[in-house]
Amino acid sequence: MGFDRKVIIAGVYEHPTRWAPDKTMFQIHAESARGALEDAGLKITDVDAYFTSGVGPIGVLSMAEHLNLQPRYLDSTSIGGSSFVAHVTHAAAAIAAGLCEVALITYGSTASSERFAVGTGGAFAGDPPDHFEAAFGPTVLGSYALVAQRHMHEFGTTAEQLAEIAVTIRRHASLNPVAKFRDPITVDDVLASRIVSSPLHLLDCCIISDGGGAIVVTSAARARDIKKRPVYVLGGSEACCHTGMGKRDLTDMAAKQSAPRALAMAGVTHKDIGMCMIYDSFTITALETLENLGFCKKGEGGAFVQNGRIGLGGELPINTDGGGLSSNHPGMRGIFLVIEATKQLRGECGPRQVKDCAIALCHGTGGTLGLRHSGATLVLGRD
Amino acid sequence: MADEKKYKKPLPRIDEESKGFWEACRRHELYVQKCRACGAVRYYPRALCPACLSGDTEWVLSSGRGTVYTYTVTYQNQSAGFRDELPYVLAYVELAEGVRMLTNIVGCAPEDVKIGMPVEVTFDDVTAEITLPQFKPA
Numbered sequence: 001m002g003f004d005r006k007v008i009i010a011g012v013y014e015h016p017t018r019w020a021p022d023k024t025m026f027q028i029h030a031e032s033a034r035g036a037l038e039d040a041g042l043k044i045t046d047v048d049a050y051f052t053s054g055v056g057p058i059g060v061l062s063m064a065e066h067l068n069l070q071p072r073y074l075d076s077t078s079i080g081g082s083s084f085v086a087h088v089t090h091a092a093a094a095i096a097a098g099l100c101e102v103a104l105i106t107y108g109s110t111a112s113s114e115r116f117a118v119g120t121g122g123a124f125a126g127d128p129p130d131h132f133e134a135a136f137g138p139t140v141l142g143s144y145a146l147v148a149q150r151h152m153h154e155f156g157t158t159a160e161q162l163a164e165i166a167v168t169i170r171r172h173a174s175l176n177p178v179a180k181f182r183d184p185i186t187v188d189d190v191l192a193s194r195i196v197s198s199p200l201h202l203l204d205c206c207i208i209s210d211g212g213g214a215i216v217v218t219s220a221a222r223a224r225d226i227k228k229r230p231v232y233v234l235g236g237s238e239a240c241c242h243t244g245m246g247k248r249d250l251t252d253m254a255a256k257q258s259a260p261r262a263l264a265m266a267g268v269t270h271k272d273i274g275m276c277m278i279y280d281s282f283t284i285t286a287l288e289t290l291e292n293l294g295f296c297k298k299g300e301g302g303a304f305v306q307n308g309r310i311g312l313g314g315e316l317p318i319n320t321d322g323g324g325l326s327s328n329h330p331g332m333r334g335i336f337l338v339i340e341a342t343k344q345l346r347g348e349c350g351p352r353q354v355k356d357c358a359i360a361l362c363h364g365t366g367g368t369l370g371l372r373h374s375g376a377t378l379v380l381g382r383d
Numbered sequence: 384m385a386d387e388k389k390y391k392k393p394l395p396r397i398d399e400e401s402k403g404f405w406e407a408c409r410r411h412e413l414y415v416q417k418c419r420a421c422g423a424v425r426y427y428p429r430a431l432c433p434a435c436l437s438g439d440t441e442w443v444l445s446s447g448r449g450t451v452y453t454y455t456v457t458y459q460n461q462s463a464g465f466r467d468e469l470p471y472v473l474a475y476v477e478l479a480e481g482v483r484m485l486t487n488i489v490g491c492a493p494e495d496v497k498i499g500m501p502v503e504v505t506f507d508d509v510t511a512e513i514t515l516p517q518f519k520p521a
Contacts, residue, residue, distance in 0.1 A: 129427060136486055245433055
């Protein structure tokens with residue numbers, strides 16, 4: 001079972017823009033594709049599989065046209081911000097099965113320059129469950145706030161503990177020259193920022209930026225054609241978590257189901273993981289994800305994130321790029337989790353490099369935590 | 384009753400699966416569904432029981448009583464309607480019948496809402512067609 005080191009991430013590219021009123025979303029996709037293919041040392045004509053999300057119902061076709069691709073494998077899995085993490089697993093499975101050989105995954109968004117209210121607008125897809133929710137005013141942010149409030153009530157998690165996550169990730173952003181917000185903040189700064197939806201403060205929330213990125217996945221057999229050190233796709237799994245039949249425990253996440261499967265597929269355990277890239281739409285997302293991934297017990301996340309454990313130099317550094325909380329969040333952040341983890345495993349991260357990191361774990365959360373969300377876990381490793 | 388033309392928030396769509404629920408709300412009654420085949424209680428309403436896929440459904444009149452499972456006081460929502468009514472309380476209420484439903488807590492100051500607080504249903508006739516079930520302190 002598993003990919004048996006037969007599939008690698010060959011190229012990655014994070015678009016450096018955070019504000020692009022002069023570019024279209026499709027242009028950001030294309031520039032990101034160019035960057036990732038250059039990183040891999042491959043040509044656009046080598047691509048025979050294409051993956052994207054966030055571009056409209058059949059936007060994967062429009063994007064394929066925009067890039068003049070002739071793929072033999074297409075995947076527009078759209079499960080929210082985690083989609084691109086799932087795409088890597090899907091690409092690896094397709095490559096391992098011989099359905100394709102060079103998979104291109106792209107993302108682009110101009111959410112910031114279009115002034116799109118990512119977190120504080122309504123969230124109304126018009127599907128059956130929405131008709132029992134939207135009338136009551138659940139913003140994306142509010143849905144996560146419901147979870148934070150419950151977590152605090154059940155486990156005594158404090159606003160200071162949540163703030164510690166924002167402070168740590170901002171410190172990481174200060175080491176990333178393209179991060180949108182780089183000035184250090186303190187726990188007091190977070191607590192002094194206005195409450196947007198209780199108990200979440202403004203600085204508990206991810207930023208909004210423009211941006212994009214791309215990933216090239218291929219077979220290990222092609223590694224000799226690749227410029228960069230190969231990063232292996234070791235394991236991946238996904239799950240979803242919804243209101244069930246009205247009985248959802250809000251402290252449970254999809255990560256609780258996907259992580260054990262991904263780790264087992266990779267043949268590793270938690271102690272083997274050198275760093276994590278976790279979707280940090282809000283501080284509570286990161287805290288609850290650490291619990292549900294199994295790095296600590298449920299309810300112990302508050303203590304876990306304190307005393308430097310999740311910072312560079314700590315036991316389990318997370319979000320070394322500055323995360324969605326400080327670096328970039330164009331609406332769907334999953335692709336950046338995989339890009340940064342790949343760079344860490346290659347040793348390309350300069351002042352924010354995690355020492356001796358041989359295995360990294362990415363976990364994307366998509367949708368809204370308090371209503372329905374997806375989780376995609378990916379385990380990556382190097383030789 | 385609010386003026387329908389002035390009501391700006393999203394309205395639920397009444398369809399074959401949900402009309403029993405919304406028609407009851409118009410009568411100021413709250414119903415949940417119970418599967419006659421396996422006994423599972425469910426919310427939101429839908430035609431088939433997701434536990435066993437039976438379509439044999441009983442509508443059960445709810446006591447309308449429950450407790451606050453969690454809540455958030457929303458201070459920012461840029462959507463039409465909501466932005467004029469800030470702050471408001473979004474909550475999951477756990478009904479005595481055992482299901483949790485997303486709703487609003489009304490009838491008290493937002494800062495007085497607490498998890499575990501007993502609440503009871505109250506109905507807001509927002510249009511001629513739609514009545515929303517909300518909750519107030521019991």
